[in-house]
Amino acid sequence: MRVAMTGNEAVAYAMKQINPEVVAAYPITPQTGIMQKYAEYVANGQVDTEFLTMDSEHSAMSATIGASASGIRAMTATSSNGLAYMWEVVYIAASYRLPIVMPVVNRALSGPINIHCDHSDTMGCRDSGWIQLFSENTQEAYDNAIQALRIAEHPDVLLPAMITYDGFIISHALETLNTYEDDKVKKFIGSYNPKYPLINPDKPVTYGPLDFFDYYFEHKRQQAEGMINAKKVILEVGKAFEKEFGRSYGLFEEYRMADAELAIIVLGSTAGTAKVVVDMVREKGYKVGLIKIRSFRPFPEEELAEALKRIKVLAVMDRSLGFNGVGGPLFNDVRAALFGRNPDIKVVNYVYGLGGREITPNDIWNICNNIRDINLTGKIEKTVSYVGVRE
Amino acid sequence: MASLKELSTREEIIAPGHRLCPGCGAAIVARMVTKAAKNPLVVACATGCLEVSTTIYPFTSWKSSFLHVAFENSAASLSGAEAAYRALKKKGKIKEDIRFIAFGGDGGTYDIGFQSLSGALERGHRMLIICYDNGAYMNTGIQRSSATPRGADTTTTPVGKVSTGKKEYPKDLTACVVAHNIPYVAQASPSHYADLMRKVEKALDVDGPSFINILSPCPLGWRCPGEDSIGMAKLAVETGFWQLYEVENGEYKMNYSPKERKPLREWLEKQGRFRHLFTPANEHILKELQEHVDMKWEKLLQKSCVNTENK
Structure with a gap:
């Protein structure tokens, strides 16, 4: 309806x-x-x-x-x-x-x-x-x-x-x-049919026991497997x-990526604005595509690297800061995914929208200009930029 | 209350072989409480001695279902289980009448779990919350809690050249719980097992939240021999340090009112944690502690309907 x-x-x-x-x-x-x-x-x-x-x-x-x-x-x-x-x-x-x-x-x-x-x-x-x-x-x-x-x-x-x-x-x-x-x-x-319900007088169970060096590690390893399996599921x-x-969902959505040389990766509602900008810059002849991550955890590392294999310059847009002196969390995960897989790609980070700061089509247009310049000159002036902030 | 004969035939909910210390009050209290229950149980436990010593993976001492989530949230976690039970009952997916009991030490109940406790009481879940009050954070190595008696030597209120141990009197948690206007609140001691188990039976029969604060001697933290645990609990009651009473729908009733209370120092002098008080310089503290107990006793008398003969 x-x-x-x-x-x-x-x-x-x-x-x-x-x-x-x-x-x-x-x-x-x-x-x-x-x-x-x-x-x-x-x-x-x-x-x-x-x-x-x-x-x-x-x-x-x-x-x-x-x-x-x-x-x-x-x-x-x-x-x-x-x-x-x-x-x-x-x-x-x-x-x-x-x-x-x-x-x-x-x-x-x-x-x-x-x-x-x-x-x-x-x-x-x-x-x-x-x-x-x-x-x-x-x-x-x-x-x-x-x-x-x-x-x-x-x-x-x-x-x-x-x-x-x-x-x-x-x-x-x-x-x-x-x-x-x-x-x-x-x-x-x-x-939902769980195997070990707490409420089952015929088969009492203990949840949350003390788990030391002899078993904790195995339990964590099994948990990691669950997250790995989640991708397939x-x-x-x-x-x-x-x-x-009738609506299709994957780990991420690719928008105009088939012939793209430049790309933007983004999370959440900004993807909607960015798609509009991609259409606009495409009319100017920029070969820009967009990837919108749906599954941030598990992180679709291999799939992402494959989808980005023809991309020369990539802009990763982070709506949060990683206070690590390196860049935003999405940026770091994307770079790790590309390491060893896509040796020639240049990746830059745009931190934007903190605390609800507006992100406009013009801001994203500027990002497209920046990555086009990087592609033309081969030079990255700033790896991490802050969009629309007074510095 | 069920007869001793009947109690002896009831299944032990806590299997032997747990790792609690010899003479640990928590083990005795947990055994008495679970023994008093006639229905299948779902037990929650805050992080603490009782929890870490009874559920060392891959073993569990618990023959009932048991849930431990964290330190401060046994009441909140059990709220969820109790709500799930109501949902299952409503759908006819469970037939048995199950009872819910949350255990926590004074750290998990007086302090870090105070909000979780208050929330669960106010929401009115049908569950019994047991505080085994041993008067300090014993599991982490005897740090003071808001239940620690004034004057106690703990590892965060150590006795030193300018320190005589903990400066403050303990928080009256039982009174805080009474202020929630729940149907049943009590204080008990494992030295008076019949009183304790009768209170548990009563609490479990209440259709709503109930709370019992139980004194729980800790040989390690109190610095007294393990074999004296129950004797120490008894002396705490006989000196009036630990009052046995219950509050049913707001009505106070004293359950133990001796003709003559023993002097508090008889209880204090048997514990290493108060040893430093027995010097001429600290005599005034002993006096003040006695006055505090007397004052608390008078206040409880005023609130209770007691047998005048014993007054």
Whole structure:
């Protein structure tokens, strides 16, 4: 059905269709809208969920862990400092192999305090063992919420998944999207049948034992395997989703890459603006293409290197800073992916949009000019540039 | 309460062979609490002695289901499990009546887990929260907590040339929990096992949150012999340092009210952590500690309906 919804409403609607047994809520801007909407569904008897209003994000994730370990579907959602506050237990959720799906509405981390979009929150836990799927728009946020459940619960994966979308830009903006019928969504996600539920008096289990040098390493190794397997499962679920609902999803999206010599890599809503700019510069004769990463974790290293094999200059756009003196987190992962695979490519980093700073088509046009110049001169003046900042 | 004969036939929930110290109060408390339960249990435990010593992978001492997530969140984690249970019940996917118990030490309950505890109580989950209060962070090596008695020598309140141990009186956690207006709150001691187990039975029968604060001697931290643990708990009760009472729907009831309380120093002098107080220079601290116990006792008397004969 074609409807107009904000990103938060669309994700709350996906949650309603998933109808998890337990949802633990704690408000934080710009995520709050999801849980407010969900509370309405609960209040009107449209879901069966036990809805827990928690005392903090830390407790929200803790309750979600307890609920998920019990053998049912459990969800929560957060943003920014809320995610940072729950970080300890975010890591534990992944270690316990609990397939929790959590929408994270991207917002800049404090400090200074800021409520607007950047990706510093999810980047802060990019290696916590959670799958991270980024969304360009409301449609993708909705579709990712549905797919993430099936990916996370796959027996070869059994890892929690964050579906992320940009605060305010997606969460609060009204967009049209296609929603699907409840029974089709229900059929697509299937039922959850965990092997070792905590609540099963016939077969008691211990969750969270002390795990020393004699076993901890093996458990971490198995967890790593789950993340490796996730890549294959994301593709399988993407295909199944396309068959059922007609929209195709992979690890990343390629836009006008077939004959491109220059390329931009980007995450989230900026991909929409960048596609428009790619079309514009193409008219001027620049052979620019775009890659929008969907699966940031697992990171599609080989696939990305393959997709970039004809590219001469690559601009990696990071909506967060890595305070490592080197560059943004996406930039570093992309460079690592290309090392030894694409020896001739030149890669530069553009950090943009921190704390919700606008990114305009003109900014992206300038990036296209810069990478065209690098291609013509063969010289990189600055490896890391900050877009639209007063320096 | 069930008879001793009946209790002896109940399955042990905690298997022997765990790694807790000889004389550890937590082990005795956990055994008594789980013994008192008639229904299948789901137990949560905060990080601490009880947790690390009973679940060393690939072993577990727990014959019930057991959940440990982290230090500060046993109440929040168990909230999720209890909610999942309600959802499963509603859908007819589970038939048994399960009870939920969260264990934590004073670190995990008085301090780092205080918010998680408060949230769970306010939301009204049907679960029993047990604090085994040994009066310090014993698992990490005897650091002071907000439950540590005034004057105690701990590794973060060491006695020195200008220090006489912990300066502050302990937080009254039981009173904090009473302020949540939950149906059942109590204090108990393993030295009075029948009282303790009766309280657990009562708490588990309440359709809502319940809380029992249980004194838990720690031979290592209190610096007393392991075989004296129960004796130390008993003396804590008899001196009035640890009061046995329960609060049902806001009504206080004292469960132990001796004709004559023993002087506090009888309890203090048996513990190495208070040894430094027994010098002429620190005599005033002993006096103040006694006055504090007397004051607390009077306050509890005022709140309770007690047998006047024993007053």
